Amino acid sequence: MKRYEELAEEVAAMIATQLLLPGDKLPSVRQQHARRGVSPSTVFQAYYLLEARGMIVSRPRSGYYVAPQRAALAPEPDSSHPLEASTTVDVSDLVFEVLGAAGARDIVPFGSAFPSPHLFPMERLARAVSASMRRLDPWSTVTDLSLGNAELRRQIALRYQLDGVPVSSDDIVITNGALEALNLCLQAVTRPGDTVLIESPSFYACLQALERLELKAVEIATSPRDGVDLAALEELLQRHQPKACWLMTSFQNPLGSLMPPEKKRALVALLARHGVPLIEDDVYGELYFGKQRPGLTKSHDSAGLVMHCSSFSKTLAPGFRLGWAVAGRYARQVERLKLTTSLSAPIPLQMALADYLAQGGYDRHLRQLRLTLAAQQNTMLQAIAVHFPPGTRVTRPQGGYFVWVEMPASVDALALHRSALAAGISIAPGPIFSATRAFRHCVRLNYGHPWSPQLEEAIATLGRLAQAAA
Amino acid sequence: MKRYEELAEEVAAMIATQLLLPGDKLPSVRQQHARRGVSPSTVFQAYYLLEARGMIVSRPRSGYYVAPQRAALAPEPDSSHPLEASTTVDVSDLVFEVLGAAGARDIVPFGSAFPSPHLFPMERLARAVSASMRRLDPWSTVTDLSLGNAELRRQIALRYQLDGVPVSSDDIVITNGALEALNLCLQAVTRPGDTVLIESPSFYACLQALERLELKAVEIATSPRDGVDLAALEELLQRHQPKACWLMTSFQNPLGSLMPPEKKRALVALLARHGVPLIEDDVYGELYFGKQRPGLTKSHDSAGLVMHCSSFSKTLAPGFRLGWAVAGRYARQVERLKLTTSLSAPIPLQMALADYLAQGGYDRHLRQLRLTLAAQQNTMLQAIAVHFPPGTRVTRPQGGYFVWVEMPASVDALALHRSALAAGISIAPGPIFSATRAFRHCVRLNYGHPWSPQLEEAIATLGRLAQAAA
CATH class of the missing domain: 3.40.640.10 (Type I PLP-dependent aspartate aminotransferase-like (Major domain))
Structure with a gap:
């Protein structure tokens, strides 16, 4: 384990054991350096890691604080229970229809298969x-x-x-x-x-x-x-x-x-x-x-x-x-x-x-990319917890840049896809992930794009559309 | 038709009608310029075109001459007469064996599917x-x-x-x-x-x-x-x-x-x-x-x-x-x-x-490439006429960079491929071009590589190997 990782674990343990409470200010970089002999860059790296995990937040010109009490995340979905029969596959038309609609550049790319090229x-x-x-x-x-x-x-x-x-x-x-x-x-x-x-x-x-x-x-x-x-x-x-x-x-x-x-x-x-x-x-x-x-x-x-x-x-x-x-x-x-x-x-x-x-x-780039994606997952999960209808379940993957959202059974993901698209938002509706067009009330959302007020607003819009359908 | 093409056609007609004879010196660039008002670069282009067609040759520090009487080119092959039945295809093993052997860089690439990358x-x-x-x-x-x-x-x-x-x-x-x-x-x-x-x-x-x-x-x-x-x-x-x-x-x-x-x-x-x-x-x-x-x-x-x-x-x-x-x-x-x-x-x-x-x-590059390939075809056809056994027939394509050589029926192209390879020369034997492994006495040769004494010698070697088998 690297020095900055050790330091991050130390602080994480203090938060987990409630030695540090939500809203508490963390020791400044200068303090950590002066009292523990840790280099400023090590402290920055440790704090950045904790920020990526959603455990601390930075306030401009003030420093780092333990993250406020968060909205309880939506629970995770259960295992799938597919039919046990074999199926001939005939999904391509649907997949192309959905993906074709989502390619435009000015669309909020929650349906995209790629992370932001800016990463x-x-x-x-x-x-x-x-x-x-x-x-x-x-x-x-x-x-x-x-x-x-x-x-x-x-x-x-x-x-x-x-x-x-x-x-x-x-x-x-x-x-x-x-x-x-x-x-x-x-x-x-x-x-x-x-x-x-x-x-x-x-x-x-x-x-x-x-x-x-x-x-x-x-x-x-x-x-x-x-x-x-x-x-x-x-x-x-x-x-x-x-x-x-x-x-x-x-x-x-x-x-x-x-x-x-x-x-x-x-x-x-x-x-x-x-x-x-x-x-x-x-x-x-x-x-x-x-x-x-x-x-x-x-x-x-x-x-x-x-x-x-x-x-x-x-x-x-x-x-x-x-x-x-x-x-x-x-x-x-x-x-x-x-x-x-x-x-x-x-x-x-x-x-x-x-x-x-x-x-x-490559490895340096990957380390940075992983931290970024982890932080963006946290943010998206928070936003979903706030905006989506009760009964929504969401995965919490330990990697990648997709979450899978299971909405109340009455929400039709294909209908949501169409109304979201009309609002300038792409999503990947559940049926394109199944030979039997199951997962009718599920969607895959991409969190591989730097978070912004526009993305936050788009999640709120999706939540409203899903609420209306639920 | 461009000016240089007109000039080339004029000279070509003089050769065809034997007004100019093999070995005759052509008017120099200066003469053409002085007497006909044609720019030096136009004359050069016209002569280069005729050289590419094998009709004239240049002698360093002396000028251009009508090409000497050439070896009669080998006649062209007849149409194929394939079986009329349908065949399941099973040639991949043979193709990979032949191509795999011919990939090395120090091999004379008559079997290659590509022209010289230097072009x-x-x-x-x-x-x-x-x-x-x-x-x-x-x-x-x-x-x-x-x-x-x-x-x-x-x-x-x-x-x-x-x-x-x-x-x-x-x-x-x-x-x-x-x-x-x-x-x-x-x-x-x-x-x-x-x-x-x-x-x-x-x-x-x-x-x-x-x-x-x-x-x-x-x-x-x-x-x-x-x-x-x-x-x-x-x-x-x-x-x-x-x-x-x-x-x-x-x-x-x-x-x-x-x-x-x-x-x-x-x-x-x-x-x-x-x-x-x-x-x-x-x-x-x-x-x-x-x-x-x-x-x-x-x-x-x-x-x-x-x-x-x-x-x-x-x-x-x-x-x-x-x-x-x-x-x-x-x-x-x-x-x-x-x-x-x-x-x-x-x-x-x-x-x-x-x-x-x-x-x-692109078009400028293509014009140059075509002239080069046409000239190299001429040279290879001459070399084949000189070195290959009597009874050999060769195509005279009006484009591309392959000739198809039909040797006497007793020559086995796959055996020739193996002995040529041992001599550092790749060829593409006829049977890889047929679902029924026909064309046993044919080979495809690539003339897309700048001619050199090494290539001339390789054609001579191929000719000797074919002679020995014939």
């Missing part, structure tokens, strides 16, 4: 791209047309190694975003008509991928806290003989659920007993609010059945469209599918990200 | 990318995640308009290279088990796309001069009820065949009568050696059945992986498939190419 280090990326173009070896535009730029794959492999997962450069196929990686993995292990197990609710792009490949979906009961129910999963494995299981075990989209380490181990073992590959969409894994990156299912994968997919689109450079797959025993199939569907990811951008990663700025 | 304006592209990153609006990394950058689509639409094809920005979907565009178009109009008509020989990536989507192939008799036989096509349309026809009507890969304008019109009409979509791979259309770009099948497409795919990978920026589809009545399906398989092409590179195109450097 990304665009200037440093621009310099990295310019530098890579200047020293671009023309031949590399031909020789790198394969698994991807060797240095980028090495940098990604190094990150796996740091997370305790033995992955080598050769195991990695660079793709056009995680979405292509996931689609290639799915295609590598299924044929039309096969059944795939998915979460409930599940990411709409997963549903669209199943629809495109004419696969059947079976939804697994999923807890907003710790992911799919393993007992339910085991039963479905026996009943449906699925060809794959597509999950997000860290900060699932849309629930934000995080599967604990032991459950991840049990999940991988269960799937291995049934010989079913796990397609893991792990694009949010780096956006954790806790002390360290959640463990990876891939780290338990002695059978080579875990196909781990991720990208830089949610954490660093959305417009670059660079992702990857580490596909275990299916690596060669995925590699070939990549070569025959789109040959290669763009060379100059791969070089630029390889350089950026080699220079070590 | 591309890398410095100007680098400046365009740097500039686009500097003024990258972070929001565009989210809002452009769809059909593609609006300005790039507009620039591409303008080029269609100049070619007389009414295409608007909204008709264009930007893809990760033409390969993705072609794959998406194919997927939009077929289901597993369907039959698709293709050329014979056909581009191996087309065969791999059919294999991946579990489609059956029927090969059409194809002339190295003017493409598929329309009578044969009509018969196959009736017999096989295909769901699509995948062709390259301008500078087909590997034959280099160019379908004349009237035949293109008849082709589109024939397919329209049968309601069969044409997937057109037109990545070489800009690399013509004649006076103007060959007409596009798309220009006759009143039924909206032509799905026109192209890219910048063969003409400007291979590593950028930027292509597009104009898919007629299937545009919305292709757009959706793009969104669900890989979401979007990378934003900064799209912006950079849009700028590059807007600044007008």
